[in-house]
């Protein structure tokens with residue numbers, strides 16, 4: 001039995017992948033979600049219209065995690081600290097963790113691996129990230145993804161468990177690179193949505209994605225990541241996906257910002273987490289702290305923080321001083 005904490009869109013969809021090889025216990029905090037999964041085999045709140053395999057069960061009883069060795073975390077990054085705390089009394093000491101969340105904690109500027117190291121130092125941590133829209137995965141459309149762990153046997157454990165003809169899993173030991181690329185792509189996806197909402201052309205879109213990748217890579221390298229990771233599935237793969245598709249909530253949030261909707265309205269309309277809103281603040285703070293030039297992320301945060309209008313932000317980005325392409 002594998003445990004999945006967070007029965008939102010991705011946690012529910014990901015359970016269908018695990019269910020190819022193992023029973024799944026989904027931990028939800030919302031009784032309505034528990035009941036709909038157990039009685040209808042469908043998560044009506046987060047993944048309506050998708051029938052779940054019969055070996056996916058749900059519960060709100062945290063104590064049941066004490067019987068489980070392998071735990072997948074699929075909760076928004078700003079809530080992870082709280083959720084670890086809630087479950088901590090019940091975890092096995094050497095619990096194996098696979099994190100699916102994409103982002104950076106604003107209050108500490110920590111990546112998720114660092115939060116786990118702080119709160120559950122004896123756990124065995126891996127992170128999975130890549131171009132994987134939840135609904136397409138649940139529909140078993142082919143995709144690829146990457147699992148990163150500092151310990152090869154851990155990433156290979158998850159690879160063996162999850163890989164399936166429609167779900168191709170690669171491994172790497174570059175945890176920093178996968179966490180930074182997966183988290184930061186959401187910020188650039190908001191900017192890409194703004195560009196789309198303003199009806200800019202395809203040249204603008206390509207420029208934004210490429211320069212977005214350049215600044216994500218600069219931050220990653222400063223934190224010790226490897227350059228090649230940014231050309232991989234969690235890097236350019238997920239960035240392309242999220243910057244070009246209305247399936248991305250971050251992209252849609254950007255479109256709605258450009259159309260003049262307030263942040264509160266956008267959150268209500270989309271109804272599930274828009275990680276880039278929060279990661280833009282963490283990126284802004286990290287870029288200042290580390291002295292890394294991240295002009296697009298900084299302007300996304302300025303728009304979200306109401307320090308700049310969209311017009312001001314674009315004026316500032318397009319009138320920057322001439323630069324070498326890589327610096």
Ligand SMILES: NC(=O)C1=CN([C@@H]2O[C@H](COP(=O)(O)OP(=O)(O)OC[C@H]3O[C@@H](n4cnc5c(N)ncnc54)[C@H](O)[C@@H]3O)[C@@H](O)[C@H]2O)C=CC1
Nearest residue numbers: 006007008009010011074075079101102133134272273275
């Ligand atoms: N939806 C997608 O296609 C993908 C999402 N992700 C990432 O996975 C993470 C989760 O995303 P989604 O499932 O889409 O979000 P969601 O908004 O659909 O679901 C979030 C889930 O976390 C739970 N949650 C939130 N705060 C909590 C708290 N304090 N305590 C307990 N539970 C809490 C919610 O009840 C809900 O079940 C995000 O970091 C997202 O970027 C990654 C790949 C694909």
Ligand SMILES: O=C(CO)COP(=O)(O)O
Nearest residue numbers: 130131132133248249250
């Ligand atoms: O991370 C994702 C796909 O890989 C999901 O993107 P959004 O959070 O923008 O919907």
